[in-house]
Amino acid sequence: MLLKLLRRYELKALAFLLGMFVIVTAVNPSFMSAESLTNCFNDSVVFTLLAVGAGFVILTGEIDVSVGSVLGISSAVAATCLRDGGSLPTAVCLALLIGAFVGLVNGIGVAVLKIPSLIFTLGTYGVARGAVYVYTGGAWVENLPAWFTGASHSYIAGYLTWFYAGVVLLVVAAQILISCTHKGRNFIAVGDNINGARLVGINPTQTKIWAFVLSGVFASLAGILFTSRIGFITPMSGNSYEMKAIAACVLGGISLSGGLGTLVGAAIGAVIMTSITRILVFLGLSSNYDNTITGIILIVIVVVNTVIQDRAILNSHREISLKRIAKEAFKE
Amino acid sequence: MAEEDLLLEARDVVKSFGLNLVLKGVTLTVHKGEVLSLIGGNGAGKSTLMKIIMGIYTADKGSLSICGQRLEGAITPSRAMKAGVYMVPQEPMIFPHMTVSDNVLMGFRGNKADLKKRLSEVYKEIGCTIDLSRLGMTLSIAEQQMVELLRGLMRQSRVLILDEPTSSLTFDEVQTLFKIIGDLKSKGIGIIYITHRMAEVFEISDTIGIMADGRITLNGPVSDFTREMLVNALLPETKKKEARERTPIEKKIRKAMPLIEFDHFSGYGFKDISFKVLEGEIVGIAGVVGAGRTEFATAVFGREKPLGGRVLLDGTDITGLSTKEVIRLGINYVPEDRHLNGLFGISPVASNITSALLNSKLTGKGGFLNQASENSIADRYIEDFRIKVTSRFQEAGSLSGGNQQKVVLARALATMPKVVILDEPTRGIDAAARGDVYGIIYKLREQGIAVILISSDIDEIIELSDRAVVFCQGRISAQFPRSKINQENLTAASFGVYKEDNHAA
Numbered sequence: 001m002l003l004k005l006l007r008r009y010e011l012k013a014l015a016f017l018l019g020m021f022v023i024v025t026a027v028n029p030s031f032m033s034a035e036s037l038t039n040c041f042n043d044s045v046v047f048t049l050l051a052v053g054a055g056f057v058i059l060t061g062e063i064d065v066s067v068g069s070v071l072g073i074s075s076a077v078a079a080t081c082l083r084d085g086g087s088l089p090t091a092v093c094l095a096l097l098i099g100a101f102v103g104l105v106n107g108i109g110v111a112v113l114k115i116p117s118l119i120f121t122l123g124t125y126g127v128a129r130g131a132v133y134v135y136t137g138g139a140w141v142e143n144l145p146a147w148f149t150g151a152s153h154s155y156i157a158g159y160l161t162w163f164y165a166g167v168v169l170l171v172v173a174a175q176i177l178i179s180c181t182h183k184g185r186n187f188i189a190v191g192d193n194i195n196g197a198r199l200v201g202i203n204p205t206q207t208k209i210w211a212f213v214l215s216g217v218f219a220s221l222a223g224i225l226f227t228s229r230i231g232f233i234t235p236m237s238g239n240s241y242e243m244k245a246i247a248a249c250v251l252g253g254i255s256l257s258g259g260l261g262t263l264v265g266a267a268i269g270a271v272i273m274t275s276i277t278r279i280l281v282f283l284g285l286s287s288n289y290d291n292t293i294t295g296i297i298l299i300v301i302v303v304v305n306t307v308i309q310d311r312a313i314l315n316s317h318r319e320i321s322l323k324r325i326a327k328e329a330f331k332e
Numbered sequence: 333m334a335e336e337d338l339l340l341e342a343r344d345v346v347k348s349f350g351l352n353l354v355l356k357g358v359t360l361t362v363h364k365g366e367v368l369s370l371i372g373g374n375g376a377g378k379s380t381l382m383k384i385i386m387g388i389y390t391a392d393k394g395s396l397s398i399c400g401q402r403l404e405g406a407i408t409p410s411r412a413m414k415a416g417v418y419m420v421p422q423e424p425m426i427f428p429h430m431t432v433s434d435n436v437l438m439g440f441r442g443n444k445a446d447l448k449k450r451l452s453e454v455y456k457e458i459g460c461t462i463d464l465s466r467l468g469m470t471l472s473i474a475e476q477q478m479v480e481l482l483r484g485l486m487r488q489s490r491v492l493i494l495d496e497p498t499s500s501l502t503f504d505e506v507q508t509l510f511k512i513i514g515d516l517k518s519k520g521i522g523i524i525y526i527t528h529r530m531a532e533v534f535e536i537s538d539t540i541g542i543m544a545d546g547r548i549t550l551n552g553p554v555s556d557f558t559r560e561m562l563v564n565a566l567l568p569e570t571k572k573k574e575a576r577e578r579t580p581i582e583k584k585i586r587k588a589m590p591l592i593e594f595d596h597f598s599g600y601g602f603k604d605i606s607f608k609v610l611e612g613e614i615v616g617i618a619g620v621v622g623a624g625r626t627e628f629a630t631a632v633f634g635r636e637k638p639l640g641g642r643v644l645l646d647g648t649d650i651t652g653l654s655t656k657e658v659i660r661l662g663i664n665y666v667p668e669d670r671h672l673n674g675l676f677g678i679s680p681v682a683s684n685i686t687s688a689l690l691n692s693k694l695t696g697k698g699g700f701l702n703q704a705s706e707n708s709i710a711d712r713y714i715e716d717f718r719i720k721v722t723s724r725f726q727e728a729g730s731l732s733g734g735n736q737q738k739v740v741l742a743r744a745l746a747t748m749p750k751v752v753i754l755d756e757p758t759r760g761i762d763a764a765a766r767g768d769v770y771g772i773i774y775k776l777r778e779q780g781i782a783v784i785l786i787s788s789d790i791d792e793i794i795e796l797s798d799r800a801v802v803f804c805q806g807r808i809s810a811q812f813p814r815s816k817i818n819q820e821n822l823t824a825a826s827f828g829v830y831k832e833d834n835h836a837a
Contacts, residue, residue, distance in 0.1 A: 182441050189427055189438050192468075196425030200439030200483065201410040260429040312469065318600045319472075 009253030010265040016251075017272050024279045031282045038159035040275040045167045046071075046226045047270035050245035051252070052174055053218025055266040056211040058249050059178070060204075061191035061258025062110055062117035064212060066102060067219040067245055069128035071238035074098045075223030076132045079141040079233045082148055095220040102128055103216025107209030125242070133235045141233040152229040163225055170221075171267045178263060187211055191258025247298045248273045255305075337364040338400065339522040340385070340417065340491045345394035347380055354380045356546040357394070362491055362522040367513065369533040369554075370526045371562060372543030378526050381543070382493050386419045387412035399490050418484030419493040424476035428469035435468050436482045447486075454485045458512050474505035481512065492516065493524045498532060499622055510536055528620050530559055530829050563824050591782040592663070592751045594632075596641035597651075601627030602806045604641070609751065609782040614773065616797030617786045618822045624806035625786045626668055629753045633665040634658045645751065659688070662750035666740055666757060668786075675736055677729030681721050682710035684728045685742045713742035716775075718768055734765020741772055752776060753784040758792060770796060790822050804828040 021040075025032040050067050057064040074095035081091040102124055109120040156165045178184035186207045189197040194204050227233060252269030254261030276297070277290050340362040347355040355377045362368050372378050383389045385396065387407035396403050398415040427435050437447050455464075460482065462475050471479065477497055484492050494513075498506045513523060513536055525537060533540060533554070540557050542550040542565045550557075550565050590608040597605045602624035609615045617625050630636045632643055634655035643651045645661055653661070676684050686706045710724045717738045721731065728739055737757060744752060754773070758766045773796055776783055787793050793800055800812045802825035810825035824830035 180444075185434070185438065188430070192427040192429050193425055196427055197438070199409060199421075199425050201413060202439055255429075259427065316469070322600060 010262055010268060013252050013265055013268045013272065017268060017275065020272070020275060020279060024282050028282045028284070031279070035159050036278075036282075040278055041271055042159070042161045042164050043278070044267075044271045044274035045161075045163045046222045046229070047241070047244055047248055047273055048167050048171065048267045049218045049222035049225065050241055051248035051266040051270040051273075052171055052263045053215040053222070054242070054245045055249050055252075055254055055261070055263045056174075056178075056187060056214045056218075057117070057208075058246070058254050058256060059187045059191045059258055059261060060208050060211045061194065062208060062211070063246065063256070064106060064121045064215045065118065065242045065246070066106060066121040066125040066128055067215060067222075068238045068241035068243075069125045069132070070099050070102050070216055070219035071223040071226060071241060072132045072233075072235070073102075073128045073135065073223075074220035075227045075237055076136050076141060076233050076235075078220075078224055079144060079227045080136070082144055082227075083141060088148070092224055095224055096217055099216035099218070099220025099223075100213050101216070103213035103219075104209065106216070107212035110212065111205040111208035129239070132237075136233070136235055138235055140235075142231075144227070144231060148228055149231040152225070163228075167225075168267075171263060175263045183210075188259055191260075193259070244273050244294070245270070247294060250298060250302055255309075256302075338362075339364055339366075339398070340524075341395075341397045342381070342385060343395045345381065345384060345391045345396070347377075347384060347389065347391050354546055355384075355391075358543075358546070358548055360541060360548065360551075362524060364490075364520045364522060365517050366539060367517055367523045367525055367537045368539045368541055369537035370524055370541050370543060371528075371530075371533060376543040377546045378543050379495065382419060382495060382524070382526065385412065385417060385493065413487055413489070416488070416490040417493065418480075418487055418489040418491075419495065420477055420480040420484065420497060422495040422497075422499060424473070424480045426468040426471065426476045426479060428467070430468050431465050432462055432468070432471070432479060433464040435479050436486060440486070451482070451486060454482060458482075458485065458515060472505075474501050474509070477501075477509070485516075489521070491522045491524065493526070495526045496528065497525075498527065498529060506532070528827060530562055530827050533557075533562070534559075559829055563820065563827065563829065590644075591646060592784075593644040594641070595644065597628070597631070597638065597643055598640040599627060599631035599636055599638045602631070602803070604807055606641075607801050607808065607811060609784060611782060612777050612780040613798045614777055614783040614785055614796050616793035616800040616817070617784060617803060618790060618793045618800055619788070619803035619809075619826050621788060623803040623826070625803050626755055627806075628803070629665055629755055629784070629786060632658070632753065633663065659747060659749075662748070663753070664688075664744040664747055664749040664751070665753045666744045666755060668755040668759065675728050675740055678727055680725040681714065681719065681728050681731070681739055682706060682724040684739050685710045685713050685746055688743050688747045709746055713746065717742055717772055732761075732765070734761035734768070737761055737765065737769060738772070741769065745772075745776070749781065751782045751784070753786070755786045756788065757785070758787075758789065790819055790826075793822060794818065802826055802830070 021031070021037070030036075050071065054064050054067050077098060078091040078095040081094055082088070106117075106121050106124055109115045109124075110117045113120075152161065152163055154162050156162050176184075178187055186197070186202050187210075189200075189202055190204045190207045197204055197207075223238065226238065230237070248269035249261070249266045250256060250269070251272050252261065252265030252267065254266055273294065276294055277287060280287055280289055280293070338361060340360070342358060342360045345355050345358045345360075346353075358377070358381055360368075360381070370378050370381075380389065384391045384407075387409045390406055396407065398412070398417055401415055403411065403415060427438060430438065433448065433451060436451055437444075440447055451464075458478075458481065460478055462471070462478060468476075468479075481492070497509060501509065510532075513525070516523065525532075527533060534557075537554050539551070539553050540562070541548050542562065544565070550561075589611050591611045593608045594605050605628060607615065617628075619625055627636065631638050634653055634657065638652050641651070642649055645663065650658065650661060650663075676687065679687075683706075686709055689709070690701075707724065713719065714721060714724060719731075719735050719738045719742070721735070728736060731739065741754075741757070757773070758769050761769070773783060773785070785793070785796055794817050797817060798814055800817045800822060801808055802810045802812070802822060804826060805828065809828050810821070810830045812821055812825075821830060
């Protein structure tokens with residue numbers, strides 16, 4: 001029972017999203033338009049990339065709270081480069097290098113130095129955010145080239161943007177990586193049972209470092225899309241995005257203790273997180289409720305999951321100790 | 333046997349952890365198609381030896397060759413596996429969220445389809461019946477072991493180490509496992525079989541190795557051994573003589589009043605436990621690790637749900653009460669692992685000693701703590717128990733093991749209990765502190781407290797107990813009065829081979 005439920009977690013998340021759409025439409029029929037629906041997806045590109053990146057780390061049983069700050073610093077650097085006449089490849093490369101570097105530092109801190117990931121990435125979160133202020137001098141980065149900001153509004157078909165299509169491709173690629181390649185499977189194995197992973201010859205240190213590097217790279221990629229969509233960068237850009245990214249992972253069925261979940265799930269979770277804001281508008285609620293409602297949904301889902309899982313584990317332990325003393329075992 | 337049949341050879345392996353010499357020069361060989369049973373008490377060094385063979389620990393001295401290939405330098409688990417050994421650990425390492433086939437194939441490189449094909453061949457070979465698409469978390473221990481065996485066979489291991497594989501299996505599952513072991517044997521795979529169960533040894537092994545105190549004391553074909561020899565060989569050299577005369581103990585059991593009584597008490601991990609403890613009596617509970625003793629204690633203490641039977645304290649039924657209630661009624665439990673369950677490491681010694689009193693005696697007007705009485709209680713125990721501290725404000729975590737144990741004991745006793753359950757009270761503490769702890773336990777007895785002493789150290793049971801109860805696989809296998817508590821009887825009963833008539837052996 002439980003297993004089937006867990007396995008189809010992505011489907012449940014998708015059903016939850018559709019349920020939300022139906023309820024909003026019932027309250028406010030004007031929500032049900034092709035444009036408004038596709039925009040729920042188009043708007044989710046930034047969170048999707050952040051969530052998929054963080055998803056790699058969470059699958060290994062660690063956590064990365066620095067992704068919002070990585071988005072901040074890499075978008076500030078990329079935006080400045082573009083504003084000053086740099087080419088797109090230069091800007092993108094700079095951003096990705098920054099993301100990979102912060103991820104590498106995180107990975108070494110957590111996997112090699114064995115610092116708890118929450119503490120270590122909280123540190124890099126602060127450092128990266130501080131770097132944005134230092135780099136920009138606290139000023140906004142504006143006047144970006146129109147070809148760059150316009151890119152976020154180019155459509156592949158109907159109301160669907162090129163950006164979203166690209167992100168979907170990336171998500172699928174990432175999912176194939178973790179479910180179909182042996183290197184990718186290592187992420188899940190390490191999160192599922194780190195000692196077991198060691199025993200079958202997987203190197204957990206290397207695997208975790210890779211997870212953090214990928215997280216950093218995805219966060220900086222998110223930074224580039226963010227810059228194009230918003231059109232300017234402030235020192236606070238991407239602030240507190242990490243919370244939404246992590247929440248998206250959990251909503252999409254990735255277990256915070258690692259080893260369970262899919263990146264596709266995280267991507268669906270990201271759409272849910274983005275849609276909540278949009279839906280509140282259509283429900284006539286102030287966006288002030290945004291964080292509260294997101295928080296409540298998150299808590300309910302996590303509590304329900306934990307209770308179900310703990311039950312299963314406790315029961316299996318009890319079953320084992322009962323079997324141990326079962327009558328036939330006592331024959332000597 | 334011929335030289336080319338030699339699969340594994342460990343020669344003069346020495347290993348110490350700190351000052352503790354665990355392996356004192358062990359030599360061990362396994363040949364093709366041989367099942368070697370390795371027997372030994374807790375702490376004899378079996379697990380350490382196996383971990384060295386698997387490359388999890390590095391030996392201080394000695395050499396290791398696997399399949400004729402001598403392994404030099406640092407051995408890692410992946411090197412050992414490549415050379416052809418695989419260990420099925422006592423608690424299998426399963427990925428709970430993965431399917432059976434993913435669990436087996438994890439860590440392999442190469443074409444998935446090829447791997448799957450090989451898996452299905454190996455799977456058929458050993459007659460495995462587990463649905464390959466089931467998730468790891470749904471597997472029973474027996475099935476988890478099957479997965480581990482598959483992992484080993486997929487790696488084309490020539491030597492399989494099975495670490496107490498039957499300790500959590502039912503009878504039928506054990507038979508299935510033995511059949512598979514027979515098949516593997518006929519394919520020329522060598523097996524090291526670690527167990528606590530004498531009967532199994534004679535059922536499946538070709539050779540027997542007995543480990544005691546970091547050495548292999550006896551090694552030879554199974555036909556050279558008898559059950560009695562095994563029990564005898566398990567005793568440390570010095571203890572084979574008559575159990576030493578004990579200090580006067582018997583004199584002081586005052587009233588023959590059962591203070592606490594267990595009546596067919598059952599729970600998760602133990603069943604049908606019936607015995608009584610009198611006022612001022614020490615009852616030792618002996619048995620091997622995993623015999624259900626700790627589970628029994630935690631169930632009495634209200635931490636696990638009981639499944640049947642009764643616990644009577646002073647004649648009143650206290651079965652299934654909460655921990656808080658149980659403490660209030662006068663039972664206290666000092667857990668086995670003081671770091672995990674007992675001590676508040678970064679709090680001062682005084683707060684540790686009085687922490688069990690916070691609900692009652694210490695609380696003064698308006699819910700504030702009465703500092704003066706906290707200090708006086710703490711000082712009394714520090715002096716009584718000879719706890720070595722710089723002051724009562726020293727951090728408890730900075731004390732030595734023995735003194736930490738005294739602090740935990742003091743905390744339990746500060747509640748003025750009628751019954752105390754001590755779970756391995758002297759594990760990992762030095763001889764001097766051990767003497768002090770014994771002194772404390774004797775003092776409890778004089779005060780008329782009923783003491784239930786759980787210990788895997790047979791000497792400790794012999795030294796302290798007025799009566800001994802022996803657990804084996806979750807049940808009581810024997811009970812001994814003071815006069816019959818000795819190494820032979822306790823060892824035999826712990827391994828489930830005690831018979832009324834062989835106690836004189």
